Amino acid sequence: MNINPEHIWDGALEKLKTWARINSPWAIHYNSGSCNGCDIEILATLTPRYDLERVGVKLQGSPRHADILICTGPVTLQSRERLKRIYEQMPEPKFVVAVGSCAISGGAFQGCYNIVGHVDAVIPVDVYIPGCPPRPEAIIDGVVKLLESLKKTDGRAQSTDDRLQNTDNRSQTADAGQ
Amino acid sequence: MSIIALLIFPGGLFALACGLAYEWVDRKLIARFQNRIGPRWFQPVADTFKLLAKEEVVPAGVNPGLFTWLPVVALAGALTAALYVPMAGLPPAFSFPGDLIVAVYLLSLLTLCTGLAGANTLDRFSIVGAVRTLTQLFSYEAPFMLALLSPAIVAGSWQVSEIIAQTGGQWALITQPVSFVVALIGLMGKLELPPFDAPEAETEIVAGALTEYSGRGYALFRLGRGVELVVGLTLIAALYMGGLANPIDFLIKTLGLLVILALIQTLFARLRIDQTVGLWWRYGALLVLAQLAVIVGARLIV
Numbered sequence: 001m002n003i004n005p006e007h008i009w010d011g012a013l014e015k016l017k018t019w020a021r022i023n024s025p026w027a028i029h030y031n032s033g034s035c036n037g038c039d040i041e042i043l044a045t046l047t048p049r050y051d052l053e054r055v056g057v058k059l060q061g062s063p064r065h066a067d068i069l070i071c072t073g074p075v076t077l078q079s080r081e082r083l084k085r086i087y088e089q090m091p092e093p094k095f096v097v098a099v100g101s102c103a104i105s106g107g108a109f110q111g112c113y114n115i116v117g118h119v120d121a122v123i124p125v126d127v128y129i130p131g132c133p134p135r136p137e138a139i140i141d142g143v144v145k146l147l148e149s150l151k152k153t154d155g156r157a158q159s160t161d162d163r164l165q166n167t168d169n170r171s172q173t174a175d176a177g178q
Numbered sequence: 179m180s181i182i183a184l185l186i187f188p189g190g191l192f193a194l195a196c197g198l199a200y201e202w203v204d205r206k207l208i209a210r211f212q213n214r215i216g217p218r219w220f221q222p223v224a225d226t227f228k229l230l231a232k233e234e235v236v237p238a239g240v241n242p243g244l245f246t247w248l249p250v251v252a253l254a255g256a257l258t259a260a261l262y263v264p265m266a267g268l269p270p271a272f273s274f275p276g277d278l279i280v281a282v283y284l285l286s287l288l289t290l291c292t293g294l295a296g297a298n299t300l301d302r303f304s305i306v307g308a309v310r311t312l313t314q315l316f317s318y319e320a321p322f323m324l325a326l327l328s329p330a331i332v333a334g335s336w337q338v339s340e341i342i343a344q345t346g347g348q349w350a351l352i353t354q355p356v357s358f359v360v361a362l363i364g365l366m367g368k369l370e371l372p373p374f375d376a377p378e379a380e381t382e383i384v385a386g387a388l389t390e391y392s393g394r395g396y397a398l399f400r401l402g403r404g405v406e407l408v409v410g411l412t413l414i415a416a417l418y419m420g421g422l423a424n425p426i427d428f429l430i431k432t433l434g435l436l437v438i439l440a441l442i443q444t445l446f447a448r449l450r451i452d453q454t455v456g457l458w459w460r461y462g463a464l465l466v467l468a469q470l471a472v473i474v475g476a477r478l479i480v
Contacts, residue, residue, distance in 0.1 A: 020227035023220070048214035053205075056221055062303075062385035064235060064392040067228070091233035091392045 021067070021093065022147050024056045028066035028090075032083050033115065034073025035108070037133040038100035042070060045136040057143065063089040068143070074102040074115040075122050087123040097127045097142060104128050183272070188265035189257050196265070197404025198222040200436060204407070207440035222404070226397050234393030239300045248295045249391070249398035255287035256405040262338060263412045264421070267428035269339060276336045282323060285368060285409060288402050289315045292377075295399075296387025307386030310377040310451050314367060317455040318374075321462035322364030324470060325357040329417045331473055338413075342421035351418040356469040358418045360462055365410045366439060367458070369403065373446040374454055411435050 031039050046052055046059055060066045063086050075083055087096070098119040101107035106117035119125055126149075129142040183189060201222045209216025236245055261271045262281040270277070289311060296308025330336055332354070333344035351358040367374040378386040388399055415422060415431040422428045449457065 016227060017231040020224045020231060023218075023224040024228040048212050051209070051214040051216075053209060053217050054215045056217065056224060060385065062389045064390055065385060065396065067232075089235070091235050093232070 018150065022150050025068050025095075025143070025147060026058050026060050026066045027068040027070050028060050028063050028086075029070045030072075030083060030086055032071060032073040032079040032103075032119070033076035034100065034102055038072035038102070038131075041133040041136055042072065042099060042139060045139045050136050050140065052140070052143075055144070055147075063087075064091065066090055067094055068146070069094065069096045069123075070099055071096060071119050071123075071125075072099045072103055074106045074109045074112070074117055075119055077114050077116065080116055080122055083119075083122055095126045095146060096123055097129065097146065098125045099129045099131075099134060099139060099142075101130055101132045104130060107132060180271070183261065188268065188271055189260045193257055193260040193265065193405045193408065194401055196408045197401060197406075198226065200408050200411070200432075201404045203433065203436055204440055204443075207437060208444055211440060211444040226401060229392075229397035229400070230394055232393040234395060235390075237299055237301070237390045240298050240390075244294070244298050245395070248291045248298070249395040249402070252288045252291035252295075253398045253402040253405070255284045255291070256402040256409065259284035259409045260405060263409055264338070264342065264416050264428075265408070265412055267422040267425040273337060273339045275340075278326060278330060278336050278338050278341070279323075281338070281409070281413065282326065285406055286315065286319060288406055289368065289370075292387050292399065295391065295395075296389075299390040301390050303384040303389045304387055307377050307389065311370070311387050313451055314370070314374065314377055314454055317458040318364050318367035318462065321360050321458055321466050322368065324463070324466040325361035325364055326413070326417060328354050328357040328466070328469055328473055331470070331477075338416065342416055345417075345420055347420045347423075349418065349420045354418070354469060354473065356465050358414075360466045360469075361414050361418065362435065362438065363442075364462070365414060366442065367454070368410060369407055371439065372443045373449045375448055376451040376454060379448060407436075408432070411439075 029039070029042055044050070046057075057068075063069070067090075069087060069090060071083065073079075087094070096119070098104055102109060103119045103125075106112075106115060109115050110117065116122060127142045127146045129138055131138055134142075186192060199222075202217065202219060205221070206216040236242060259281045262273070262277040262284075264270050293308045293311040293315065296304040296311060299305075329341055329345070329350045332350070333341040335341055335344065370378055378388075388396060391399065411432040412422070412428070415428075415435055419431050422431060
C-alpha cells in the first residue's frame with residue numbers, strides 16, 4: 001500500500017476551503033449605467049429587513065476584499081473599461097452576479113447607441129437574476145443558488161480561461177448582431 | 179513552559195480563538211440591537227479561512243518586503259501584548275515592572291502598522307486612510323494612557339499584576355469613574371470602532387488604509403484586530419473592575435464591557451476626523467487630567 005500523505009491532507013483542506021468560501025461570500029456592488037432601480041433593490045436586500053449578514057454576505061467597499069461582484073445596468077461604453085478594471089482587481093476565486101434585465105440583455109435600453117448591452121460581453125457572469133427590478137427575494141434566491149452551485153463544483157464555477165473564452169465569443173456575436 | 183505560553187495559551191492560538199469569538203459576540207450584539215438576526219457562530223472562522231485561501235494580489239509600486247511583513251508584525255504585536263495581561267483570569271504569563279506601558283505600546287504597534295501599510299500602497303484612498311489612522315492614533319493615545327495611569331498612580335506601580343494586587347478586589351471604576359469612561363471610549367478609538375471609524379469609512383474612502391490588501395495580509399490584520407479587542411477589554415477589566423480572579427470572572431467582566439461597547443457602537447453615527455481630534459484633545463484629555471489632579475490631590479491631603 002502506498003499511502004501518499006499529501007493526499008489525505010489535500011482532501012480535508014479542499015473541503016475546508018470550499019466550506020469557508022460558501023459561508024463567507026463578501027460582495028461588492030457596481031452600477032454600470034443602470035437607472036438605479038436594481039440598485040435600490042440591492043440596497044434593500046442588504047438592509048436589516050432581509051439581513052444578508054446571517055448568510056455571511058457583507059458589503060465591502062474595495063474590490064480587493066470581495067468575492068462576488070453584483071453588477072447592474074447595461075454596460076455603457078464609458079463604464080466598460082471601469083467594469084473590466086474592477087473585475088480584474090478582485091482576487092481569485094471570484095464570481096459575478098448580473099442583476100436586472102438590463103444586465104442580461106440590455107433591457108429597456110436595448111439597441112441604444114452607447115451601450116454594450118450584456119454584462120457577459122465584458123466580464124464572465126455566473127448568475128443572472130432577471131427582473132425590472134427584481135425583488136430582494138429574487139436577489140437572495142440568486143445568491144443562494146450561486147452558493148449551492150459552489151457546493152457541487154467544489155469551490156470553482158469554471159476556470160477563468162474557459163470563462164474568458166466565452167466572453168470573447170459573446171462580444172463578437174454582440175458586435176455582429178449590431 | 180514559556181513556549182507553550184507564547185504559542186498556545188494564553189498567547190498564540192488561545193488569543194486568536196478568543197479574538198474570533200469576541201468578534202462574533204460583538205457583531206451578534208450589534209445585529210440584535212439593530213433588530214436583525216446577525217451572523218452564525220462560526221462566521222469569523224469562515225471569514226478568516228476564506229481570506230487565507232484567497233489569492234493575494236501585490237499592487238504595483240509597493241515595497242514588497244513591507245507589504246508582506248507589516249501584517250505579520252501587526253499580529254505579532256497584538257499577540258505579544260496578550261502575554262502581559264491576565265488573559266482568561268489567570269495571572270499574566272510574563273510580568274515585570276513597567277509591563278503596562280509595554281502592553282499598551284504593543285497594541286499601538288498594530289495601529290502604526292495599519293498606517294504604514296496604507297502609506298506604503300500608492301492608492302489615494304489608502305494614503306488618506308493612513309493619514310486618518312495616524313491622526314486618530316495621535317489624538318486618543320495620550321488620554322488613553324493617562325486613563326490607564328490613574329489606577330497605576332493609586333497603586334504606585336506600573337506593573338499590571340502589582341496594580342491588580344493593590345486594588346484588593348475593590349472596583350476602581352467607583353472611585354475613578356471619569357478615567358474609566360475615558361479608558362473605555364479610548365479603547366473604542368484604538369480599535370477604530372464606530373463612532374471612531376473615520377479611518378475606515380466605507381462611504382468616503384473605500385476601505386481606508388487596507389484598501390489594497392487581500393488574502394493572507396488582510397486576514398492577519400483582521401486577526402490582529404480581534405486579539406486587540408480581547409487584550410484591551412482584559413486590561414480595562416483587570417485595572418478597573420478589581421482584577422480577574424478566575425475564567426468565569428474573566429468572561430463575565432469582559433463580556434459586560436463588550437455589551438457596553440456594542441451599545442455605544444449602535445447608538446452613535448460616525449464622527450468626522452476633525453470632530454474626533456477635537457473631542458479627544460478638548461474633552462478627553464481635560465477630563466482625565468482633572469481626574470488625575472483629584473487623585474494626586476487626595477494622596478497629598480490624606
